[in-house]
Amino acid sequence: MPDLHFKTIAELAVALQTGKTTSVAIVQGVIARTAEVDGRVKAFLSYDAEDALAQAQESDSRRAGGRVLGPLDGIPVGIKDTLAVKNQPLSCASKMLENYVSPFDATCIVKLRQAGAVIYGRLNMDEFAMGSSTENSAYQRTANPWDIERIPGGSSGGSAAAMAAGEAIATIGTDTGGSIRQPAAFCGVVGMKPTYGLISRYGLVAFASSFDQVGPFARTVEDAAILMEAMLGKDELDSTSIEPQGEIDYAAALKKKKGPWKLGVPREFFGEGLDPEVKNSIERAIEWYRNQGCSIIDISLPHSDFAVPVYYVVATAEASSNLARFDGVRYGHRSAEANDMSSLFSKSRGEGFGDEVKRRIILGTYVLSSGYCHAYYLRAQKIRTLIRNDFEKAFEQIDAILTPTSPTPAFKQGERADDPLAMYLSDIYTISVNLAGLPAISIPSGCTENGLPIGLQVIGKAFGEADMFAIANAFEQAHDYHKARPPL
Amino acid sequence: MFMKRSHMDIDYIANLAQIELSDEEKAKMDGQLDEILGYFEKLNAVNVESVESLAHARPFYNVWHQGDEAGPAYNPEVLIKMAPEQRDNQVVVPKVIE
Numbered sequence: 001m002p003d004l005h006f007k008t009i010a011e012l013a014v015a016l017q018t019g020k021t022t023s024v025a026i027v028q029g030v031i032a033r034t035a036e037v038d039g040r041v042k043a044f045l046s047y048d049a050e051d052a053l054a055q056a057q058e059s060d061s062r063r064a065g066g067r068v069l070g071p072l073d074g075i076p077v078g079i080k081d082t083l084a085v086k087n088q089p090l091s092c093a094s095k096m097l098e099n100y101v102s103p104f105d106a107t108c109i110v111k112l113r114q115a116g117a118v119i120y121g122r123l124n125m126d127e128f129a130m131g132s133s134t135e136n137s138a139y140q141r142t143a144n145p146w147d148i149e150r151i152p153g154g155s156s157g158g159s160a161a162a163m164a165a166g167e168a169i170a171t172i173g174t175d176t177g178g179s180i181r182q183p184a185a186f187c188g189v190v191g192m193k194p195t196y197g198l199i200s201r202y203g204l205v206a207f208a209s210s211f212d213q214v215g216p217f218a219r220t221v222e223d224a225a226i227l228m229e230a231m232l233g234k235d236e237l238d239s240t241s242i243e244p245q246g247e248i249d250y251a252a253a254l255k256k257k258k259g260p261w262k263l264g265v266p267r268e269f270f271g272e273g274l275d276p277e278v279k280n281s282i283e284r285a286i287e288w289y290r291n292q293g294c295s296i297i298d299i300s301l302p303h304s305d306f307a308v309p310v311y312y313v314v315a316t317a318e319a320s321s322n323l324a325r326f327d328g329v330r331y332g333h334r335s336a337e338a339n340d341m342s343s344l345f346s347k348s349r350g351e352g353f354g355d356e357v358k359r360r361i362i363l364g365t366y367v368l369s370s371g372y373c374h375a376y377y378l379r380a381q382k383i384r385t386l387i388r389n390d391f392e393k394a395f396e397q398i399d400a401i402l403t404p405t406s407p408t409p410a411f412k413q414g415e416r417a418d419d420p421l422a423m424y425l426s427d428i429y430t431i432s433v434n435l436a437g438l439p440a441i442s443i444p445s446g447c448t449e450n451g452l453p454i455g456l457q458v459i460g461k462a463f464g465e466a467d468m469f470a471i472a473n474a475f476e477q478a479h480d481y482h483k484a485r486p487p488l
Numbered sequence: 489m490f491m492k493r494s495h496m497d498i499d500y501i502a503n504l505a506q507i508e509l510s511d512e513e514k515a516k517m518d519g520q521l522d523e524i525l526g527y528f529e530k531l532n533a534v535n536v537e538s539v540e541s542l543a544h545a546r547p548f549y550n551v552w553h554q555g556d557e558a559g560p561a562y563n564p565e566v567l568i569k570m571a572p573e574q575r576d577n578q579v580v581v582p583k584v585i586e
Contacts, residue, residue, distance in 0.1 A: 103566055196545050209543045239551045240544070309528050320505060327506070329581060334572035340582050342506075350508030358507055361518055363524065365505040366496055378526065381541035383534050388545060420520050421527055437545025462546070 004029035005166040006485065008222040012169065013071040023056035023063075023074025026169065027118055030076050033123075034167045037488050040148055042140045043162035045081055046089060047121035052076060055118040062116070071226050071251075073116025074129035078171035080128055080159050081122040082213070084203035085109050088119075092205050094127045096326050096333045096352030098231035106203020107233045107238065108172065108214045115230040123158030123171060127354045128323065129179055129207045131155050132426045135417050136356045143413075144186060145486040146452055150410040156217070160187040163217050164453075164486055170227055171217040171299070172392065176208050177311050178406075178430025180215045181442040185405035185455020188444045188484060190476075191217045192224045195244035195462050196437030199228075200235030206258065206322040208315035211434040220482060221443060221473040225250035246480030247466035263289055264299035264398035268430055269389065275408045281446040282404045285475060289402070291472070297398055301390040306383050307432035308424055313367050313380035314435075320364030341399040359420060388436040395461050400471050403429050405442040405455035429457060439465050443472050444481035453484075496521050 001021050004012070015021045031049050038044055059074035079085055080168035082092050084102035086109075101138045109119060126136035134142045134157025142157045145148040145165040152161040156173030160183035163171055169281065173180040175193035184191025199214045206212060216227035218464045227252055235241045246254050265286060270279060290296045328334035328348025335347035353361070394401065407428060416422045433440045438459055445456035460468030476482050498518060502509050509517070565577060573580040 008583055026542040100570070103562055103570075149560055240548055242546070296506065303534070306531060306534060309530050313528060313531070324506075329571065330579060331570040332572070338582060343508075344582055345506040346503075346508040349506055350510075353507070355513070355517075358509065358513070359520065360562075361505050361507060362496075362498070362501050362517065363521065366501050366521075369501065369504060376531075378541055379531055380532075381543060382539040383531060385539050385542040386536075388542060421523050424524075435545070456572070 005033040006150060007169065007170070008219045009071060009075050009226050010220070012075060017068070023118060023238060024053060026074065027056040027076050027120070027275065030120070030168060034403065038166050038167060039145060039436065040111055041145055041161050041165045041167065043123055043158040043165065044078075044156070045091065045093065045122045045124050045139055048088060049138070052118055052120040059113065059118065061343065063295055064202050064205045067088055068123055069114065069116035070230070070232055072112065074118065075169050076118040077112055077227070078110070078121045078123050078159060078168040079164050080125055080156050080171070080173045082125060082174055082205045083109060083172065085119055089122055090205070091122070091139075092128045093116070093125045094352065094354065094357070095138045095141055098333065099237045100331060104203065107200035107204065109370035111231050111233070112186040116446050117230070123156070123162055124355070125158055128205065128318070128357050129155040129174055129176055129393045130356050130360055132178070132423050133411070133416065134158065134183075134184060136354060137414065138311050138354050141413060144410045145488050146188065147410065147450070150412055150452070152187070152326060153186035153406075155179040158224070159217050160189055160191065163187065163189040164487070165488055170223060173215060173217055174229075175213050175215050175434065176211045177317065177434050178427040180217065181430050181440060181455065181457060182427060183324055184217060184442040185408035186453065188223050188447075188453030188481070189217055189219060190221055190441065190443050190482065190487070192228065192441040193433065193439060194228060194232065194465060195439045196354055197240055198244060198465075200238040200241040202235055202237035208318040208475050209322060210318060211315060214298050221441065221469055221476050222251055222254060224441065225254055232445040245463040250466055253466040254469040254473040257467065258314050259375055259471070259474060260293035260295070260321050261289070261399040261467070261471055262295045262297060262397065263471070264297050264394055266299050266301045266304065266394070266401060266403060268301055268304040270401040271429070273425070274404065275405050277448045277452050278404050278406070278408060282402070282456055285445045285456045286402055286477070288475060299394045299401070300433065301394060303383060303386045303390050307387055307435055310380045310383045310429045312363070312377050312424055312436060316360045316364035317368050318364070320361045320368065323357070328352070340458045355421070385436050387432055389396055391436045391438060399467050400461070400464070401459040402455045404430060404458065407456040409448050409452035409454060438462055439468055441468055441472050443476050444484070445475070446481055449482065496525065
């Protein structure tokens with residue numbers, strides 16, 4: 001089979017079933033492609049080819065013995081460097097965890113293994129998932145495969161770039177404020193963030209615990225649905241994980257559900273700062289849904305303007321607490337200069353963390369500090385309630401919301417690196433979804449004149465993944481945008 | 489309670505956060521933090537009177553371990569080996585008591 005590395009999970013599952021290929025051939029194809037292009041893309045921090053081939057061999061033997069674990073059996077899945085995979089490095093793209101090796105598998109990894117997936121590689125990211133361009137990695141800059149002078153988005157930039165470059169069949173990322181959807185949009189692939197609690201966070205290095213969620217990158221909506229089905233479920237090891245509600249046979253449901261749907265378009269998402277080419281692409285997508293008989297309803301999410309400041313107050317507060325564990329004592333970087341306990345902590349943290357991580361810990365410490373906690377942190381939490389209420393009210397009359405994923409296409413490397421606020425604003429359309437704990441997916445909706453991908457975001461109701469997937473799938477299957485490949 | 493635009497005492501906060509910053513880092517961060525805190529002032533425009541605060545998008549309750557059973561544990565040697573400095577199966581740290 002030619003170009004194995006650009007196939008979908010669904011296509012490869014059929015090819016495996018009919019004996020047209022093997023898991024070993026697929027993994028070899030992906031490794032060969034990685035060797036060919038990753039010198040330019042730099043999506044992977046490392047990969048263990050031997051380990052991946054051993055897993056593939058196991059899958060092929062299982063299949064030869066008549067046992068198949070499902071559509072993911074034998075499919076290589078790349079992993080963001082923030083999820084624990086037993087005996088593999090886990091650095092969070094930070095010097096703090098340069099030599100760390102995971103002693104266990106994250107729950108989502110256990111579940112992918114149970115579904116037969118081949119766990120492959122460590123994908124680059126912004127350090128501790130803090131960033132929107134993957135430029136905050138302590139190790140390397142990942143390029144956008146559509147234009148290697150541009151960033152792939154972030155923080156899951158490696159996961160998105162690997163998909164666009166054909167270095168993976170599927171990848172896993174994490175999304176705290178848009179870290180799956182924004183890079184998916186910038187790289188022209190599908191990226192999905194589930195309802196908060198649907199996938200266990202056990203084994204995910206915590207950044208902002210009330211927002212962090214694991215989710216898939218894929219070539220098609222159907223593939224994302226297959227990955228979600230494998231990973232979801234309540235987990236005793238994460239008390240914030242929850243029993244799934246409603247339909248969870250997503251891959252089957254997305255083919256059955258045909259609409260027409262009631263789709264909300266929030267006027268606040270089409271104002272100042274939206275790139276005209278992005279606006280045009282999303283308006284055309286909305287028009288397409290209207291022509292299919294969907295009702296397009298003008299809605300208002302009046303507190304949208306406050307989502308970015310609320311998020312950066314609450315997320316940095318949570319980060320300052322979560323990252324207190326990196327103290328140079330039990331694991332991670334320890335300063336050689338320390339001569340007492342206090343300087344062991346402060347020097348190890350000063351040396352181990354990069355600029356953006358330090359900036360966020362400092363901000364988070366400040367907003368939680370005595371005298372400021374009410375003014376910042378508690379006020380932000382109250383506005384978070386108002387933002388969630390806006391969505392609840394909107395969803396009384398609609399099935400899903402359509403928006404751009406990001407206000408602009410991928411920007412140039414270095415363009416916003418020294419302007420944290422400009423960087424924060426690139427997540428303006430994704431962040432409110434995390435504040436409200438809702439599911440959302442970004443799918444390709446076209447390209448700019450310069451050939452840069454644009455993403456359409458479909459936001460679902462809490463536990464409304466089945467409808468959200470079906471709505472996204474309908475658009476995808478009627479267009480060829482997801483089949484475009486970068487000129488690498 | 490309305491916040492007033494304030495300039496952060498970065499030495500005080502860095503000490504609370506237990507992060508050593510160089511003078512260069514402080515100088516660079518100072519202006520950036522001012523800009524971000526200025527942006528946060530937006531939040532003053534919202535009337536939050538009688539609004540409940542939200543720590544999580546969904547309600548969560550304390551989990552009381554009922555029938556908590558001991559499961560497989562890690563070999564302590566494996567975990568202690570992760571420490572940057574260890575001796576005799578213990579983590580080595582600088583002297584704590586004078």
